[in-house]
Amino acid sequence: MKIAVLGTGMVGRTIAGALAGLGHDVVIGTRDPQATLARTEPDMMGAAPFAQWHAANPGISLAPFADAAAGVELIVNATNGAGSLAALTAAGTENVAGKVIMDISNPLDFSQGMPPSLNPVNTDSLGEQIQRTFPEARVVKTLNTMNASVMVDPARVAGGDHTVFVSGNDADAKAAVTDLLKGFGHRDVIDLGDITSARGAEMLMPIWLRIWGALGTGAFNFKIAR
């Protein structure tokens, strides 16, 4: 499948690499490819400059958001939550219309310091904001409840015996995303319902961050025992 991964951070790189490894034709979207490749400092999360990763992954091209999103079958939103609407707007309404958007973003708000809070929260979610802004897109919130490396290699935690959620209004879009999740090795995919259920998935972030702090590692995940 032709897939655009919007986002050059740890999540975008990890998802793009895994999708390419599964045989998909992957392009990464960014605001300004030249500026992205010119960075020499690690990002906010300590990830090495993008150019280093790109040199090691020459089969994955880099393009402005709109060029990346044009002509693909599926779009992954792996952009910073505060910039996701801007990134998808830059991708172009015409380029996202009708397409599945696999939305991994979290609406983390660092304006009050650490730990971040969520904005929106409770009565709205970033997944819903994206769906409202792009009504012709088919948004599926997923994978936002775990660390990037666990997203594409669930077996690294408890042999893969843990849970991933999907939220979205379109059953076919959720089925397409579930196929990708299973390709990564996820076995327990819970369909939470329509896109309003993304509120629940995003609101797992405060407890995820506290567990991360308590364990000192992101190599864990939620398992829904039942």
Ligand SMILES: NC(=O)c1ccc[n+]([C@@H]2O[C@H](COP(=O)([O-])OP(=O)(O)OC[C@H]3O[C@@H](n4cnc5c(N)ncnc54)[C@H](OP(=O)(O)O)[C@@H]3O)[C@@H](O)[C@H]2O)c1
């Ligand atoms: N890190 C994790 O393990 C993890 C786990 C679960 C969910 N998430 C979520 O996944 C998303 C990506 O996280 P990340 O850590 O990989 O990277 P990130 O640093 O949160 O996001 C980097 C990406 O966001 C884009 N971006 C930032 N501000 C923007 C703006 N104003 N307009 C347009 N684009 C903008 C950047 O564009 P440029 O390429 O142009 O710089 C870059 O591609 C986030 O929403 C995060 O909350 C992360």
